[in-house]
Amino acid sequence: MQQKKMTLKGLAQILGVHPSTVGRVMDPATRHMVGDEVVQRVLKEAARHGYRPNKLAAAMRTGQSKLVGVMLPDITNPVFPPIVLGIEDELRKHGYLVLMSNAGEDKDQQRFVVDQLLARQVDALILATATRDDPVITRCLEAGVAVVTVNRSEDGARVSSVVNDEAQGMRQSVDHLVALGHRRIVHLVGPQHLSTGHLRREGFLQALAAHGLADAPCLVDCPSYTREAGRAACDEALVRYPDATAILAGNDLVALGCYDSLRARGLRCPEDVSIIGHNDMPFVDAVHPALTTVRIGHHDMGVQAAQLILRSLADGTAGVLEVRLKPALVVRASTGACRA
Amino acid sequence: MQQKKMTLKGLAQILGVHPSTVGRVMDPATRHMVGDEVVQRVLKEAARHGYRPNKLAAAMRTGQSKLVGVMLPDITNPVFPPIVLGIEDELRKHGYLVLMSNAGEDKDQQRFVVDQLLARQVDALILATATRDDPVITRCLEAGVAVVTVNRSEDGARVSSVVNDEAQGMRQSVDHLVALGHRRIVHLVGPQHLSTGHLRREGFLQALAAHGLADAPCLVDCPSYTREAGRAACDEALVRYPDATAILAGNDLVALGCYDSLRARGLRCPEDVSIIGHNDMPFVDAVHPALTTVRIGHHDMGVQAAQLILRSLADGTAGVLEVRLKPALVVRASTGACRA
């Protein structure tokens, strides 16, 4: 047990060859430079000692850590794990490892985390924490590291991003409700400093306009994407718009908060009020009533983000790109014909 | 933008001092060795250039990467994110960063991931992937790296672990059901190669025995902790034990599968069959009916795992420890009085 860590030099000494020869053998790309017989001897000895190249040392020498940092606002939010999975799946294929870090929503804390990641010499950063005007991205740009945002984007579009087509999701939702006869539809407006919150709001208004329902739109602020905020916003919506028959929640967590609110008031969904969420996060088909929501391909989003970052790593001059995934409305039991 | 990366040597050159002097200033622990006036000059210049020490180089020199690898079987399983969060929260306080990696359940793939992590010179590993007899742990032990398992443990107890007290959880569940008048209780037995599956099964049998119900216990295998497997296992249970009035699922996902099965057969929960899950994962209070389940402190579990690893990092000879967290039964709407 507890074998002493074997190095190139150690192996070379045992084999009576030069360390650089061993090094050449260990790298498949340079192995051909070494004689067959020596290659065999080296490989055998390396295996015998469980030799594992020290990637830190390699990183130091080559200036490439083969590490990509991923910063998340909150990994317990179910939309992020599939994104991370997608990122990992794709990057692993290319020899990169992910340094994941939860940083919360606070920009100072995020800056701290980015500094930690940069100190570890990550080759690139994928940020799921972007705000519409993001000082952390400025910091990354100053540091000269490749950056991509995922799920959210900046207004300035200084960096490439992979996002959901929010306008389309809202359009599908509104179309669905209007087809069911709804006319008074409330949108619980998500955080406006996030692209998702902002674009869903815009998309909602555009979709209403397309149906000629744009005068006096029903909007209620929901300052964070949480169940608690959703409950409070729904409470307010029911008071401010008593004639509303449908609620378009900022996301699924907010929609679950609406369920809490309705339940507390003895209102039924969808008989009294129809509800639509956003994200189709896991298990919203198992809640009661099963939630109608906008499905986003989160795993794919992660894969795309990884590809963008690989692209910018391969070509430092590659331009800024926005990859926009198309969502799909998943109709379940929380939406029904308009009452009365 | 895109400032050239500043180094100790570069700063020293600008300041006209020796690199080691700059190095001493950058480390608060050695700063006192340098004259006040020089300290001020160095600090100022470092700030001006946004100097960020290269931790890779430091790691190489000191032999400490300040990196802890965390290997997960599946980050989309909602029990793991809070564990990761707990680990990160605790390790961050001590200057460590987490290298997280999803490896799935396959041992070869896990071995590959561990090798990747070791090549990055992680100081320690936290494994959420442990099986009762785990070759990957053998590999880690051979490599001489500090290891701790979380959520699951090995039978051999070669390494420290943080686990839930499975026996107690099952005891609480059975007590609750018996108090409601249930006598025919089926356990959907989780994977037996995992400590959780094994110990819950044992705990179930012990709990039955404590109530004098141990003859002919109702057991149905549920080979994986998924909703699909839960549905199939529930289907089988209803056929094999038609007189059963309660089902103790292997975990919450399995319990959700039971809901699917009951719904498909037009059976009501809890009127026809009571269901208990395990984990109290997010949103199981929002499913219908709200799930009675055993709550595990997952965040705390992560914190404890981080502390165990820090302990073993501080004292390489520290003995093997098993930290067992006490669960709590959360009674909701999926359990009710025994029918008939």
Added chain:
DNA sequence: CTGAAAGCGCTTACAG
């Protein structure tokens, strides 16, 4: 085909 040497950016024991 193989060897010898330099250097990535730090830390730290040794001088002075």
Added chain:
DNA sequence: CTGAAAGCGCTTACAG
């Protein structure tokens, strides 16, 4: 209090 030097484990341009 500051400097000079060695070395962590690699990679790679240069010799031979």
